Amino acid sequence: MTAALKRLLPGLLAAVLALVLSLIITSLVLLVSGAQPLFAFGQMISYGAQPDSIANIINNAVTYFLSALAVAIGFRMKLFNIGVDGQYRLAAMVAAVVAGFVPLPPVLSQLVTILVAVLVGGLWSGIAGLLKVTRGVSEVISTIMLNFIATGLVAYMLQRGRFAVQAAGSNNIGTPTIPPSGRVAGLPLIPGTNTTIFGLIILAVLAGVGYQILVNRSRFGFDLRATGLSASAAVASGVSVKRMTLTTMIISGALAGMVGLPQLLGASYTYSLDFPAGLGFTGIAIALLGRNNPIGIAFGALLWAFLDQSSLILDLNGIPKEIVIITQGTVVLCVVIAYEVVRRLTLRQQQRAVGRELATDVPVAEGAAA
Amino acid sequence: MSTATDITLAPSLGATAGPKLDWRRGLIITGGLFLLLCLVRTLTGADDITSGGQISAAITLAIPVGLAGLGGLWAERAGVVNIGLEGMMILGTWSGAYFCLAFNSPWAALVGGVVGGALGGLVHAIATVTFGVDHIISGVAINIIGQGVARYLAVIAFTGKGGGATQSPPVPGFDTIGIPGMTGLLRPIESKHWFLISDLAGLLRGVTTGLSWLTIIAILMVPLTFLVLWRTSFGLRLRSCGENPIAAETLGVNVYRMKYAAVIVSGGMAGMAGAFLVTVASSIYREGQTGGRGYIGLAAMIFGNWRPGGLAAGATLFGFTDALQSRQNSSVHALLFFVALLVVLLSAWNLWRRRWLQGGIGLFIAVLLVVWFFLSTTVPQELITYTPHITTLLVLSLAAQRLRMPAADGVIYRRGQGG
Amino acid sequence: MALRGITKRFPGVVANDDINIEVQRGTVHAIVGENGAGKSTLMKILYGMQRPDAGTIEVDGATVHFGSPQQAIKAGIGMVHQHFMLADNLTVTENVVLGAERLCGIGARARRRILEISESYGLGIQPDRLVEDLGVGDRQRVEILKVLYRGAKILILDEPTAVLVPQEVDELFGNLRDLKAEGLTVIFISHKLDEVLAVADEITVVRRGTTVRTVKPSEVTSRQLAELMVGSELPVPQLRTDAVTDKVELSVTDLTVPSEHGRPAVDGVSFEIHRGEILGIAGVEGNGQAELVEALMGMRPSTGVVRLGHGDISDWDTRQRRTAGIGYIPEDRHRHGLLLESPLWENRILGHQNQKPNISGPWIDRAGARADTERIVAEYDVRTPGIDVAAASLSGGNQQKLIVGREMSHQPRVLIASHPTRGVDVGAQAAIWEHLRRARTAGLAVLLISADLDELIGMSDTLRVILRGRIVATVDPATVTPEELGSAMTGATDDAPTEPAGGDSADRSS
Amino acid sequence: GGTTGTAGGGSSTTSVKVGLAFDVGGRGDKSFNDLAAAGLDKAKTDLKITTKELSAVVGESDAAKAARLKLLAQAGFNPIIAVGFAYAPGLKEVAPQFPKVKFAIVDGAASDVSGPNVTNLVFKENESSFLVGVAAAKATKTKNVGFIGGVQTPLIQKFQAGYQAGVAAVDKTIKVQVKYLSQPPDFTGFNDPAKAKVTAQGMYDGGADVVYHAAGGSGSGLFEAAAASKKWAIGVDSDQYATATADQKQWILTSALKGVDTAVFNFVEQAGKNQVKSGEQRFGLKENGVGYSTSNPAVKQYESVIDGFKTQIIDGKIVVPATPAS
Ligand SMILES: Nc1ncnc2c1ncn2[C@@H]1O[C@H](COP(=O)(O)OP(=O)(O)OP(=O)(O)O)[C@@H](O)[C@H]1O
Ligand SMILES: Nc1ncnc2c1ncn2[C@@H]1O[C@H](COP(=O)(O)OP(=O)(O)OP(=O)(O)O)[C@@H](O)[C@H]1O
Ligand SMILES: [Mg+2]
């Protein structure tokens, strides 16, 4: 237990350090623009701690968590799925169409909807995977292009006469509203508010646990991590990098397919013009924050959602709430830098330990730097 | 003989690892494509495809992409992947607009944009070079920060002055220049719609009229980049850091300094693209006006095989298709026909080389495209918008295997680790 | 030039400990020592790439401080590194002028100057070729030209002969004598003691980071020199008993590996390895050995037939081959053998992700893998404080022992050992040889590839020579000398006691 | 429906605290957010009120919008105005929780959100677009006009439909070029003046000599192209002749007006007097909620024709379609 703690401690320290650093930077920016940092933070904390806000934070975090998980599984093998955004939007759209047009009995309906979303997400990311393994197209570029193209496809479907309906006089347009039998009820988990928590938080938890087991405990996960750590060594060990790339890309897309579901089945019941966009990019940032680890990602998602939610109060006090975007960006950058520094220090410390083991007769100079 | 080799090397599709693309082949291919385009224009009557207006629109839309691509080129030639170009461009738009308004001169926008972008580049350099953070990760973070900073500063700088969180007041633009008399001379020829001649007239008119100073400066950045990177010792040192930084270090090259310089210039280029968007492509700062052009610049750079000429071709292709889809829906419809012809030619080549499968698939696709072309009068508007992106993806998937990136691109380098 | 009291510590290692060396102008001064003795580190300090923790450097009697290679270059020091320091995608000219653009620019003038130098030292350099198209010998000459171009007065050559065959070595030594005649000072590092004795005016022996003694070549034999280096008797690679059976374990027929530039990297290679046999492949690096190994491991597409026992495994992928019992000790352990950032026990799983005790069902069996790692660490004497440290923190030799232990743990039928003792100190070397011998006695078939001719000759039951991707000769390890083997490796086959290679390739081998 | 009486008895002596939640873009977007702001500003000077403005960010969820409205309600603002139909789901959630607070939503129809304390301020943009379509048809010499939509949403398609109908009402043979700059959920089409400029130039080059935009912040690109080509442009929402730069002004023939400012002002005023009507308030030509601008003298010559059509619409003789005929 203490050994595990010892291993985790540097990482935790790095995260805390990075958070503090980015708060300092934020404070400086606030000061320069003439606002009181302490006042701002105080307001944010007190507003963020209200039951209502907590419920919203958790709900947003659920979505962010799924998105980050989708990104993270790619990151674990150095695969950069920038396309989570397009994948989840397309998946949510198609899932909404199926759930809205095809009436099914409860439970079955939800299962089918989830399955469809997962399939669509996986297929869409599979295109990028396929292009990478067969044509050598960098997944960074192809997923970015596929994001744009997904937008086009969604727009194509989201028209009258195709898969969308429009309420009389409304300026909005969306898929048919999913009947109650196809929805997922909210959970009244937070006392003091009638805002419920997305029922699909269970899906997120399952996905997180599944991710952890798959990546850290399974043979597949070992291959995946090995590929990420050293593709050449993985090949020599018998991993088919092409197959891994394609599989991981598809799994990543499948996870991405779930991103829109809590919102779709738990709140909006339709994919319409105001369905949230850009969650894929948030996911990237949060995956980085959480160091591709489900627990870390959960904290990262909560932090992000907290900043989003609590910043609303700033406007009310005349402080531009955009400041939190700066906080969010700097915290990501600080965290990755801090992790890198800690990683190096840990390695050096280990080398030193090995050195002591090997040559107890030779005096070891502490603090000698390369 | 080479066929056998090809198939074993790329068993999945038997791709062609043909000869390297040098500038001569590039010219021939470009010329061939242009001829084919003229042919398609004459046959389909989509006359806007090669009109002067289309060409100058293509230039306008290609330049931000090309500048971003140059930014990518500078960084990656020094071994640093820069996916933060988008964020740096966003910083460039804000600071370009801010300086422009503060000094009431578009030249100030140029300086401001470059400085703003370069600051973004500096952050990227600190993270990747000094702290050894993964380049993609740092780039992603910079995209987030760039957006946040621009928003925040826009609120502070533009609110109450005729703008707000999402836009600035109108920004003074550059004067336009051009070769006098060209329009009068070429317009009539263009309107005759003669095969090739009118097309050439359109091309000429597009590149000689209605240019802004910044347009010219931006275009000059391409040869300038080539000269600096390939013809000066600074450039040699910089490129050596992207090929083998440890070797460079052993020869006394200060790799950190080179990488810093490259990434800062990279940011500056992206910032210039931002200034261009603010002053030439439009005359206002708008949140989100970069619209992913930084990413597309990166794609253009990869498409161009990490070389300025190829990059310019990639950016032009993107700008051209973007202008095409923005201007006339019928042009995109004609583009279908163009692509069909192109696929036919490629398939014929494949069949001639006895690659029956690829040739067959190609022909099948061509037939589908032709059928689509004749059965429809227009392509759905929703898909037209994304013509450039689809084109980029298609072209990359055809060309990606011939590409060669700098050997140490994206590799984290630390001083004194060599040997 | 003199180095006084140089001390350099790395985390956990004292690479240099109070080193004292004096080098006379116009001489060739050799430095010898075991792997990891600290030679390269010392030279990097002299070249300004690393800063000493203590000690001073004097050049021409004046104390100098080099903060960077640039300052060393200015002081007239040039270094050819142990590993090539060339940018493949740049031309020879660009590689040479890099960092020294001030001398002649980077254009036509520089090109002329390069040709001049090349001619006057007989280097035969083609300035416009891309380095990636050059062979190792040419690359080595480009490296030397780089130094000469800068007008260096003191030349450091760190193991310049490691990748060269004897004939190329002779040429190089000819060049060195010319340089010496011009008044240049050469510092020369090598593991090949006879070379050292042949070319050096003075020899300094380094052991565990300290200078042991400086001697004149006329005063010592290579045997004595070696004993100075290790401080004890040198182990000799040797097979004591004959274990070869008549059962073919691995048979390769007409194996061809295509390469990107026309000529196949491996061209119609055929051989058989029996149970209990070690088949050595001799060859200058870059003649297809790496490709052959990768093709056998299924990591590279190839044509031809590979049989394991009686089964045709030509179409199998790497994992199938490994599962079927082909063990693999890769040439480059950092690239192909280890996950440097992962703990030892995870590295123990690598390559055997689908075999007990690493797994149970689709899951990784942590406890099983950890226990077995402990066993390997104990049995193979891997020096480490525990199995949770990252592989990167072990020394090269210990990393290698871990790999050998891992590959042996799955009772392989065939072991492909590529440079199994490269960069490993003598103690570990002897241990690895012993493991190979034991496995061979138990019936293992081994394909041994090595650049160390003594090792090849001593450890092989059969020896083949590979040249430009073809097996060009089969020699008897019992009778061949390293010199003869060297000749065969370069294709100068007339006087070597070779027999025609089995099968097809004899007529094509010129 | 009807009003829910509050205690204080709506005398104008008690200061009214008005909360306004902008859509993405907020104050200063030179588009309909600014119109709402203008209405509020007028209320601020004319009436005795204090105000608070919050605005949305790109890509935020409905929950964030709900939280914003709630924040205003909790801070004691009443009435509260939400600008943009995107607030409908959020309002749907919040309005019942604050039965005493009066909410208005601009562009949000009763089919999206309704309640005893919700007023829907919706506009017949197709009618104003019809009128500028008439102006365009009258002004064109080439029998070729253009329409640039920012994002292809039903709201913007309403503009397109009205415009096309207006043009056709004058002359069925006039060609209308239609382009949208982006597709939902990509809303950059409202923020991409560069693209609008290229598109407009393409239309002018393609023979159009009048181009109408409903593209929010991208519209400035149209005006640039118009000034460069010396052809007509038509503005939207507010009188863009009044806000354009000097060289562009003269080419802005007219603008289709959307009376968000008046609607907001009226709503605030009614709230102060406690006379708010809940439910849908549709502002068309009849209600003088939409219209066209005449500040450019060039449009004077067509005024009689346009006003003729206007009367017919008001009289119900012409029914302007709200969706484009496809
Ligand atoms: N950058 C470094 N960081 C940590 N330890 C290092 C570093 N470079 C070298 N060492 C250690 O210093 C010691 C001396 O290494 P050095 O490379 O000088 O040996 P060498 O005599 O050149 O060996 P070889 O014959 O293998 O080239 C070794 O134990 C090595 O592990
Ligand atoms: N770049 C480096 N960073 C940190 N430690 C290093 C580095 N290079 C070498 N070391 C340390 O030096 C020791 C061995 O490295 P070294 O380079 O001597 O290996 P080696 O025995 O020379 O292997 P090889 O012969 O394959 O090059 C290890 O402890 C290793 O961690
Ligand atoms: Mg060495």
Ligand SMILES: [Mg+2]
């Ligand atoms: Mg070594």
